[in-house]
Amino acid sequence: MEALEIARWQFGITTVYHFLMVPLTIGLGLVVAVMQTLWYRTGKDHYLRMTKFWGKLFLINFIMGVATGLVQEFQFGLAWSEYSRFVGDVFGAPLAMEALLAFFVESTFLGLWIFGWQRLPKVLHLGALWAAVVASVFSAYFIIVANSWMQHPVGVELVDGRARMVDAWAVFTNNTALVAFTHTIFGALAVAGGFLLGIAWYHLWKRRRDGLDTVDGDGKVVVGTDTFGSRGVIDHQVWLRSARIGAVVALISFAGTAVSGDLQAKLMFEQQPMKMAAAEAACHDGTGFSVLSVGNLGSQDCDDIVAVFEVPGLLSFLANGDFTTEVKGVNTLLPEYKEQYGQTLPDDPMYGERAGMSIDYLPVMEVTYWGFRIMIGFGALAAFAALVALWILRKGTVPESRWLMRLAVFGILAPFGANSAGWIFTEMGRQPFVVAPNPDPSGIDGVFMFTAAAVSPGVSLAELVFSLVALTLVYAVLLVVEVKLLFTYVRGGVASAMPELAARHDDDSSSRGKDDDDVLSFAY
Amino acid sequence: MTELLPTIWFILISVLWTGFLFLEGFDLGVGMLMKLFARTDRERRVLLNTVGPVWDGNEVWLVTAVGATLAAFPLWYASLLSTLYLPFILVLLALIFRAVAFEYRGKMNSDQWRRRWDLAIFLGSFTAAAGIGAALALTTSGLPLNENGDRVGGPFVWVTFDAFLGAAAVVLFCLAHALAFLVLKTDGPIRERARKLLIRLLPLAVVPLLLWAATVHLAGGTVWTGLILAVAVAAAAASWFAEWSSHDGWGFIWLGAALAASLACIFGSAYPVVLPSTLSDAFNLTVENASSSPYTLGLMSIVAAVGVPLVLAYQGWTYWVFRKRVTEKSIPDAHSVSPL
Numbered sequence: 001m002e003a004l005e006i007a008r009w010q011f012g013i014t015t016v017y018h019f020l021m022v023p024l025t026i027g028l029g030l031v032v033a034v035m036q037t038l039w040y041r042t043g044k045d046h047y048l049r050m051t052k053f054w055g056k057l058f059l060i061n062f063i064m065g066v067a068t069g070l071v072q073e074f075q076f077g078l079a080w081s082e083y084s085r086f087v088g089d090v091f092g093a094p095l096a097m098e099a100l101l102a103f104f105v106e107s108t109f110l111g112l113w114i115f116g117w118q119r120l121p122k123v124l125h126l127g128a129l130w131a132a133v134v135a136s137v138f139s140a141y142f143i144i145v146a147n148s149w150m151q152h153p154v155g156v157e158l159v160d161g162r163a164r165m166v167d168a169w170a171v172f173t174n175n176t177a178l179v180a181f182t183h184t185i186f187g188a189l190a191v192a193g194g195f196l197l198g199i200a201w202y203h204l205w206k207r208r209r210d211g212l213d214t215v216d217g218d219g220k221v222v223v224g225t226d227t228f229g230s231r232g233v234i235d236h237q238v239w240l241r242s243a244r245i246g247a248v249v250a251l252i253s254f255a256g257t258a259v260s261g262d263l264q265a266k267l268m269f270e271q272q273p274m275k276m277a278a279a280e281a282a283c284h285d286g287t288g289f290s291v292l293s294v295g296n297l298g299s300q301d302c303d304d305i306v307a308v309f310e311v312p313g314l315l316s317f318l319a320n321g322d323f324t325t326e327v328k329g330v331n332t333l334l335p336e337y338k339e340q341y342g343q344t345l346p347d348d349p350m351y352g353e354r355a356g357m358s359i360d361y362l363p364v365m366e367v368t369y370w371g372f373r374i375m376i377g378f379g380a381l382a383a384f385a386a387l388v389a390l391w392i393l394r395k396g397t398v399p400e401s402r403w404l405m406r407l408a409v410f411g412i413l414a415p416f417g418a419n420s421a422g423w424i425f426t427e428m429g430r431q432p433f434v435v436a437p438n439p440d441p442s443g444i445d446g447v448f449m450f451t452a453a454a455v456s457p458g459v460s461l462a463e464l465v466f467s468l469v470a471l472t473l474v475y476a477v478l479l480v481v482e483v484k485l486l487f488t489y490v491r492g493g494v495a496s497a498m499p500e501l502a503a504r505h506d507d508d509s510s511s512r513g514k515d516d517d518d519v520l521s522f523a524y
Numbered sequence: 525m526t527e528l529l530p531t532i533w534f535i536l537i538s539v540l541w542t543g544f545l546f547l548e549g550f551d552l553g554v555g556m557l558m559k560l561f562a563r564t565d566r567e568r569r570v571l572l573n574t575v576g577p578v579w580d581g582n583e584v585w586l587v588t589a590v591g592a593t594l595a596a597f598p599l600w601y602a603s604l605l606s607t608l609y610l611p612f613i614l615v616l617l618a619l620i621f622r623a624v625a626f627e628y629r630g631k632m633n634s635d636q637w638r639r640r641w642d643l644a645i646f647l648g649s650f651t652a653a654a655g656i657g658a659a660l661a662l663t664t665s666g667l668p669l670n671e672n673g674d675r676v677g678g679p680f681v682w683v684t685f686d687a688f689l690g691a692a693a694v695v696l697f698c699l700a701h702a703l704a705f706l707v708l709k710t711d712g713p714i715r716e717r718a719r720k721l722l723i724r725l726l727p728l729a730v731v732p733l734l735l736w737a738a739t740v741h742l743a744g745g746t747v748w749t750g751l752i753l754a755v756a757v758a759a760a761a762a763s764w765f766a767e768w769s770s771h772d773g774w775g776f777i778w779l780g781a782a783l784a785a786s787l788a789c790i791f792g793s794a795y796p797v798v799l800p801s802t803l804s805d806a807f808n809l810t811v812e813n814a815s816s817s818p819y820t821l822g823l824m825s826i827v828a829a830v831g832v833p834l835v836l837a838y839q840g841w842t843y844w845v846f847r848k849r850v851t852e853k854s855i856p857d858a859h860s861v862s863p864l
Contacts, residue, residue: 059627060627060628060631063623063624063626063627063628064624066580066623067619067620067621067623067624068620070583070587070616070619070620070623071616071620073587073590073591074590074605074612074616076594076601077590077594077601077602077604077605077606078605078606078609078612078613079606079609081602081603081605081606081673081674082602084594084598084601084602084605085598085599085602085673087598088594088595088597088598088599088601088602088816089598089816089817089820090820091594092591092592092594092595092596092598092601092816092820093595093820093823093824095591095594095595096588096591096592096594096595096596096824096827097824097827097831098591099584099587099588099590099591099592100588100591100592100827100828100831100832100835101827101831103584103587103588104581104584104588104831104835104839105838107580107581107583107584108578108580108581108584108835108838108839108842109838110580111576111577111578111579111580111581111842112577112842112845114576114577115576115577115846116577116845119845119846120845159817164817164819164820165816165817165819165820165823166819168819168823206864210864231864349672456602456606456609456674457672457674458606458607458674458675458676459606459609459675460678460679462679463609463610463613463679466610466613467609467610467613470613470617471613471617474617474620474621478620478624481624481628485628485631485632488632488861488863489631489861491863491864492861492862492863492864493864495864496861499859502859518851518853518854519853519854519855519856520573520850520854520855520856521856523569523573523576523630523854523855523856524569524572524573524576524626524627524629524630
């Protein structure tokens with residue numbers, strides 16, 4: 001392997017990993033803010049408990065997003081210095097704005113929220129959470145603007161071989177960015193929906209297994225009336241409402257991702273036709289959407305691939321809104337790309353040893369084809385499960401079935417998988433370009449960059465291998481720790497986030513007076 | 525105006541680094557003191573909770589300094605980070621562990637769990653302070669860059685006296701600054717111990733910082749940077765005197781002023797070079813040849829003019845909200861999370 005491959009693996013691993021935490025932060029943050037708002041307006045105990053419990057899980061996850069996000073701000077300069085030089089003028093602006101206008105708000109106000117219970121007036125405390133959550137959405141917008149510029153460069157001209165911003169409005173209202181941002185936010189909400197549903201399902205199931213809740217002849221829940229400390233009637237409310245909110249959020253966000261994803265596909269068809277063809281493993285021009293294609297997708301020899309089952313006209317619909325437009329296949333596009341962007345990498349020192357090597361314009365089709373389908377498949381599966389769950393929950397609890405509970409908990413992973421697969425598809429489908437040229441008139445055709453030219457020339461293979469191994473190991477260890485903590489806090493129920501509930505239960509609690517003004521209501 | 529933009533942005537990035545070292549300076553120092561100063565678990569929790577609500581906001585100053593460098597001086601960003609590849613990777617790993625440790629340390633009630641995260645906080649804070657100090661020193665003293673701004677030489681060519689000086693300057697400053705912060709933010713025995721230690725440590729702790737400023741000043745400074753350096757020395761002395769006479773607030777402020785003046789001297793002496801090449805002056809990165817276009821700098825200036833005062837306002841408010849001193853009495857008992 002050479003430096004370029006290592007650098008790409010490193011970017012891929014660190015970014016996909018970072019984006020495991022980000023959608024949960026954004027989605028769950030919005031949901032928790034709504035819960036606290038409901039508590040603020042109604043004063044009902046179950047909303048407070050929901051805020052505290054889901055808020056605790058939100059924080060356990062949030063910090064991992066922050067920590068891994070730091071790497072993102074640095075790594076364009078670390079391993080991709082040529083890229084930074086080429087695009088810094090336009091690409092740096094949204095990144096710097098993200099830090100200054102969004103991330104600052106997010107970090108500062110979340111600190112206020114975590115430590116501000118009982119120290120801030122209730123309305124300000126709620127406002128602090130909303131500020132942090134809205135900032136996280138803005139944060140996503142700025143980052144998507146930067147990423148979308150790589151998919152569809154706009155608002156620049158080339159000066160001395162570097163992209164220079166000439167129209168900020170075009171950059172910040174890039175149509176690619178607007179639909180990708182919408183798609184990403186709904187994708188984040190889908191993650192939160194599944195997360196709520198799976199965990200709340202587990203607790204409803206556990207309440208039944210522990211004999212707290214039973215069902216009557218109609219299958220309707222009978223909530224235990226004894227006092228159970230932290231697990232009384234309110235506890236049942238917490239989980240039932242959480243499960244219902246989760247299912248509804250999952251359904252809404254699936255509809256949102258479907259509509260925005262459709263718009264994205266239509267833009268992609270215009271802006272990056274090769275990505276669309278590779279998503280379909282479509283060698284020849286056609287109109288059908290492949291449900292299953294066989295053959296050696298990795299052979300890079302397109303003629304091996306046979307679509308076993310196609311939905312006629314669907315591809316044209318995805319790409320163009322009708323059922324008859326022929327979508328260009330790989331065999332048509334390859335000669336076009338070669339003619340426009342060259343057969344070989346230019347004989348320029350910026351390409352180092354790779355200068356003069358032939359360019360493979362076809363992305364890795366196993367990844368694009370399956371990435372596209374896993375995204376859609378997992379997304380749809382999660383939404384279908386949410387629909388079924390909503391129906392089952394109409395009687396106020398869940399069945400005693402253990403495997404159904406396990407399915408609900410495992411189902412949490414589906415939207416995560418859909419998010420990761422979607423991003424891997426988008427980024428791998430852009431190859432061999434890091435900044436994709438755009439054949440459509442709204443893009444700037446002359447501004448593009450091959451990934452091969454983007455890597456830092458001065459950084460040695462050994463350094464890259466070291467950092468790849470170190471970051472991957474550290475991330476793996478921290479993922480285990482995070483998941484372990486999440487499991488512990490989930491198992492502990494609401495009391496894990498509200499120790500005062502457990503304390504009330506065993507009356508000889510030693511904890512010093514909660515009314516004592518000197519004792520912090522929350523402390524590390 | 526247009527021709528002034530790169531200079532304005534150089535000043536702004538200097539301000540961001542100063543803000544970062546001033547604010548994160550004390551929480552990095554508190555992180556190191558978790559091992560070096562605190563004796564019991566409750567003391568460690570006192571230390572942790574003095575910075576608990578604010579450390580994350582402080583760290584964004586670093587993210588913003590780096591992001592602003594990419595936006596305003598892409599060539600500086602590209603050359604500095606790729607040339608100092610290993611130190612920055614270590615800084616990132618350190619900051620990752622430290623951030624997670626702050627949040628996770630209290631989430632399980634076990635001594636082993638706490639000990640591990642304490643070590644992460646200590647090592648993370650130390651490595652981050654040292655690495656950033658070295659990087660800032662090297663961006664003023666120079667790196668072996670070719671005409672494209674890429675490193676000539678191996679992964680360790682940056683290991684020089686200047687790197688050690690910068691690392692020592694930031695680590696020691698952070699320790700002193702953290703002690704001054706603890707004197708302000710705690711009460712009782714911890715506070716007294718912190719003050720005593722600070723009075724002994726401070727004269728030594730500012731030496732590398734002032735020495736770094738002096739070397740950069742001697743290499744390329746003017747009368748003005750010389751005056752600022754004198755201000756830095758005077759501020760450090762005033763800080764010591766204030767601590768000695770129990771004027772805690774002034775002690776903290778004067779120490780911060782010593783940092784700000786030192787950095788002003790350092791960045792002022794380096795100007796207009798942002799990253800010198802030790803191979804040839806012709807390859808130096810300067811505010812002119814490393815900067816973004818006037819259009820981008822103008823846009824970012826508007827953003828900064830709105831954003832920076834806002835940040836100062838709401839971060840200032842945060843410090844006001846959490847102004848109360850943290851003592852051993854204010855720390856609630858650790859609680860265990862057990863399955864239902």
